[in-house]
Amino acid sequence: MEQLNLTTSLFGIASVVVFLAAYVLAVLEETTHMRKSKPVMLAAGLIWAMIGICYAGQGLSDVAHEKAAHIIE
Helix, strand or coil, X not given: CCCCCCCCCHXXXXXXXXXXXHHHHHHCHHHHCCCCHHHHHHHHHHHXXXXXXXXXXXXXXXXXXXXXXXXXX
């Protein structure tokens, strides 16, 4: 099964930025008056969407689907 190395790609860097933003919002829960789960779930969805877009762009949609299905199981 082919895997893409996204660590130095735009999608990889954007994923880290999204994760850090969600982490900061979770830490600032008292200040923002927002539950920790909201930014974390949004970040998870955005990161999975970016991974899916990247894999689909490389013609590997089936690989991304298999990995997502494995995590959901």
